[in-house]
Amino acid sequence: MKINPISIASLQDRIAELEQIIIRQSELIEQQAKIIKQQAETIVLLNARISDLERRLNKNSTNSSKPPSSDGLAKPNRTESLRKKGKMKSGGQLGHKGETLKQTQSPDIIMKHMLRECAHCNTSLLDHPVTTVVKRQVFDIPNPSIIVTEHHAETKYCIHCNKNVTATFPGGVNSPVQYGDNIRSFSVYLNQQNFIPEDRLQQLFYDMYGIKIATATLSSYNKTAFNALSEFEQRTLSLIKNAAVKNLDETGFRICGKTNWMHVACTDKATYYHASPRRKSLIDGLTGTVVHDHWKPYFLLPDVSHALCNQHHLRELNALIEHEKETWATTMKRVLQVSLRVRHHYGEEEIPATRLGRLELLYDKVVCSGLEYHESLPMLPRKSNRGSVPKRTGHNLLSRFKNYKADILRFLFDPKIPFTNNDAERDIRMVKCKQKISGGFRTMSGANQFARIRGFISTSRKQGWNIMDSIKLIFSGNIPNPI
Numbered sequence: 001m002k003i004n005p006i007s008i009a010s011l012q013d014r015i016a017e018l019e020q021i022i023i024r025q026s027e028l029i030e031q032q033a034k035i036i037k038q039q040a041e042t043i044v045l046l047n048a049r050i051s052d053l054e055r056r057l058n059k060n061s062t063n064s065s066k067p068p069s070s071d072g073l074a075k076p077n078r079t080e081s082l083r084k085k086g087k088m089k090s091g092g093q094l095g096h097k098g099e100t101l102k103q104t105q106s107p108d109i110i111m112k113h114m115l116r117e118c119a120h121c122n123t124s125l126l127d128h129p130v131t132t133v134v135k136r137q138v139f140d141i142p143n144p145s146i147i148v149t150e151h152h153a154e155t156k157y158c159i160h161c162n163k164n165v166t167a168t169f170p171g172g173v174n175s176p177v178q179y180g181d182n183i184r185s186f187s188v189y190l191n192q193q194n195f196i197p198e199d200r201l202q203q204l205f206y207d208m209y210g211i212k213i214a215t216a217t218l219s220s221y222n223k224t225a226f227n228a229l230s231e232f233e234q235r236t237l238s239l240i241k242n243a244a245v246k247n248l249d250e251t252g253f254r255i256c257g258k259t260n261w262m263h264v265a266c267t268d269k270a271t272y273y274h275a276s277p278r279r280k281s282l283i284d285g286l287t288g289t290v291v292h293d294h295w296k297p298y299f300l301l302p303d304v305s306h307a308l309c310n311q312h313h314l315r316e317l318n319a320l321i322e323h324e325k326e327t328w329a330t331t332m333k334r335v336l337q338v339s340l341r342v343r344h345h346y347g348e349e350e351i352p353a354t355r356l357g358r359l360e361l362l363y364d365k366v367v368c369s370g371l372e373y374h375e376s377l378p379m380l381p382r383k384s385n386r387g388s389v390p391k392r393t394g395h396n397l398l399s400r401f402k403n404y405k406a407d408i409l410r411f412l413f414d415p416k417i418p419f420t421n422n423d424a425e426r427d428i429r430m431v432k433c434k435q436k437i438s439g440g441f442r443t444m445s446g447a448n449q450f451a452r453i454r455g456f457i458s459t460s461r462k463q464g465w466n467i468m469d470s471i472k473l474i475f476s477g478n479i480p481n482p483i
Contacts, residue, residue, distance in 0.1 A: 229479065294400065
């Protein structure tokens with residue numbers, strides 16, 4: 001059979017055309033495969049981003065370090081607590097000696113109410129003897145009033161010296177007209193303890209006592225107290241530095257319209273604040289054990305041991321339980337809570353080695369199971385070519401539990417080490433209250449005054465001193481020493 005040359009040529013052209021189509025389709029398929037791969041990576045990244053944003057949105061004071069004041073109107077269920085529910089009902093227990101208002105044996109004012117006639121038959125009872133007296137006492141505060149004390153210093157002529165000599169005024173009486181220590185201490189107390197601004201404090205004194213005190217005068221009282229408390233602050237700082245255990249914390253604060261930092265170092269007997277434009281402005285010369293919330297610069301402190309706040313860990317575990325549904329987090333939460341109950345059971349005594357071993361074994365098992373779970377998950381894509389492979393929130397927390405096990409469980413081995421950093425958080429909360437009311441400080445000197453005076457008030461309270469009497473001692477120059 002004879003083949004037509006024209007047919008062969010057309011077939012060859014058709015084959016070449018199909019080969020070109022196949023090449024273009026292969027290139028298109030390869031491009032689509034790359035796009036699909038990129039889209040898959042983008043989807044994983046976006047899912048991780050969505051999960052992170054949802055986790056941030058769901059953060060509140062029960063599952064993060066956010067303060068309760070930041071919860072706003074959508075407050076979480078406050079009946080859920082990190083504490084286990086006790087067996088006893090709330091309120092006073094059976095056999096508990098209650099405290100209530102009791103009559104005093106030395107009343108300031110006695111008002112007698114005479115019985116003149118019988119309430120039933122109107123018979124006069126003026127001549128009848130009193131058989132008994134029923135006493136009722138009303139506790140109240142006196143009406144606010146200003147008391148003016150005038151000091152007279154005699155002047156006499158000395159014939160031996162040929163001079164006029166004037167008697168000495170009491171200490172603190174320096175001007176023809178001035179306000180006394182009660183007003184000054186009351187002003188400092190209301191401004192530094194209760195955060196009443198100076199303009200409202202001026203209005204308060206006028207409304208209650210009818211006196212008009214300039215805001216500059218009220219401000220000068222804080223400056224006087226600040227200068228007088230310099231040595232007290234240094235003694236307090238020395239006590240904290242040398243204490244076996246101290247708590248550290250810090251928070252951002254607006255000073256001069258810029259973000260600055262307020263640091264606190266405290267024990268159960270003393271408190272020290274200091275303001276700084278740098279967050280890493282840490283205290284030098286600390287010894288013993290520092291309790292904190294795992295802020296990394298604290299680990300740069302030399303010559304100290306570390307104990308991490310487990311209240312923060314419980315909150316982070318709560319977030320993983322609520323939003324990520326990670327089962328290991330539930331188990332770890334129970335391990336920490338059981339460990340705390342064991343610590344409370346033995347009080348100041350050492351926990352037996354066998355019980356410590358079991359608790360550590362449980363801890364290690366939970367960490368291992370959690371790490372196995374996260375390592376089995378697909379890796380998150382990198383945000384850039386240079387960056388390291390990101391980890392999920394739970395994975396990062398597990399790494400902390402693994403690498404800082406000794407610092408997390410230190411409270412089990414030393415009864416002096418607290419389970420949480422609540423002492424420092426309570427002291428730093430006063431700074432946040434001040435910020436919530438005033439918004440910040442206009443000058444660094446105002447922030448320094450607040451830090452020193454607040455440290456004195458907190459230390460006085462921890463020492464068991466009367467706060468008003470302690471502030472009054474600032475102006476009389478008889479400031480007590482903390483112990």
